[in-house]
Amino acid sequence: MSAYTDKEMIKVSYYYYRKSLTQAQIAKKMKMSRQRVNRILKKALEDNIVEIKINNVDKYNVELENKVEEMFGLKQVIIVSPIDSDTLFTSLGLAAAQYVVSLVKKGDIIGATWGRTISEVAKNLSVNKRLEVSAVQMIGGLNVASKSLQADEIARTIGRKLGGESHILYAPALVEKHSIKDALMSDMNIKETFKKMEKCNIILAGIGELKEDTYLLKDIDRNENYKKYFISKNAVGDIGFRWYDLNGQPVENEYENKTIGYNILKNNKDALVMGIAGGERKFEAILGALRGKYLDVLVTDSNTANKLIKL
Template identity: 30%
Template sequence: MLSWEERRLLVKVSNLYYTDGWTQEQIAKKVGVSRPVISKMLQKAKEFGIVEVYIKDESALTVELEQKLEQKYGLIDAVVVPTVGFTPDMVKRSVGQAGAYYLSKNLKRDVKRLGISWGSTLSEVVKEYPYERREGINIVPLVGGMGTQHVEIHANQLAYELAKKMNGTCSYLYAPAIVETEELKERLVAMQDIAAVLEEGKNVDVALVGIGNPYKGSTMKAIGYLQDDDLQHLRKMGVVGDISSRFFDELGMPVKHSLNDKVIGLTLECLKEVKKVIGVVEGTHKIESVAAALKGDYLDVLIIDEQTALALLQEL
């Protein structure tokens, strides 16, 4: 039996080859394997009945959505997870599994620094990540995270858990994500230990991030970083989403808000400089936030549930 991930990849390769007319060499470059591997995959697709005269598989719709997302936003890759009929918890778990599988299969051995943000969706990615040996890799938190609430989804904790699963090391950013004043933020980021980790964050090879909607299902509000007054002010300023607690408007532009000046972590400008940014997101309440993040060109790879992908393409 093929796993869902294997079936998805076979369908994607078959679609590119038989429907879009790509050469095996072109497909190999996109997928990141050798041409003979693509040849074997095409043969396997026939053996499992995925390819006859046409491509038949329940993943065909999601593969089509992936291609539309890639073309519209210039993404390196998109993964759309079939989740019809799933409960919200099942959707989050499935997207987490897809994120973990993608990261494990596409993380090149020359990647020595992997940055990770925070949030419940990324927590699922880390939970689902397999135990493997990747000596020499260091996991770097991209945003601060301290306190006693929801510790399991803080960037420091996720960095620690992922490092354990990869048999690597991790850094710790000993600071909250958002502090009370700009003066306190300036004092903290000047401290040697914190400054060193922030510098590491700027130089990661790959970044793994979530996307937040500050108004619906916001973890930042649940933790206490955002109050009702803050949310009203953010809305007036045109904020539609955040990455690593950094807020942006509907065009993906960073918003000049006092909260953005109190965040201890990677800026949106610096995130754009990272070679490969993988965004993992689920939930139709984040459509506007994801659309803005894509317009802002922050993501190279998008891993998303089917309903949100459909709504995203229909809305735009």
């Protein structure tokens, strides 16, 4: 039997929710302790005497976001519901851009990798030059067809829109030999860019998937050899050409000492890492990144989020 009558629970709830009295005021009014008022309010919720309804929870994916946050220990999850696959990248980019603008402070430094979603983030950032936020290219140059997808162009766009400098990594993402990387890394300009990487407050991380038909590099022969090598190593995804498997474990590989850029998988700084990716093709890559704890924030679509929580 309940220690509180229905009348008591209804009256306390009425004062609290309808009349906006504090728990202390209710305690004084009803001649009881504040602790008793608190317990009555909790019991009223448990017994459905009080039902709290938050409108538009489903419309904005709030409950789904919370489930993914709790499941993977993320600081924030932002979920979009694109109309179709054609609007997916734009929806992800716009949502991520809005979050960045709400988060960024004057003088911050944003690091960015490359790819279509990160390009969309840069495109959708609102212009605010008073922020004086700089951008750093986190992965070397790539021979890709579209200029807007290139890492240097993305960094320039972010710096230009947010009123800061753009720190460009004047080196290719992949080189033929370890000795070439060593020579490039000894260059003062490249050293300075790597120092800026270490000062980033926010990192925009594109998540790449690995499939038989994944298109990575413009050079077809190199693309095929590179891709087949990592498929044989059971890699499922990458962030800035740092590869990991479905369990989130980094994939040891012969290209490690030929890759020029920030190693997000070994990130030990306080920068907030935002992973921005969605779509069925990228599910395993997203899952691996989450299991590897490489992300603090995930921006994805509702279909991917629902699939994640059903695991």
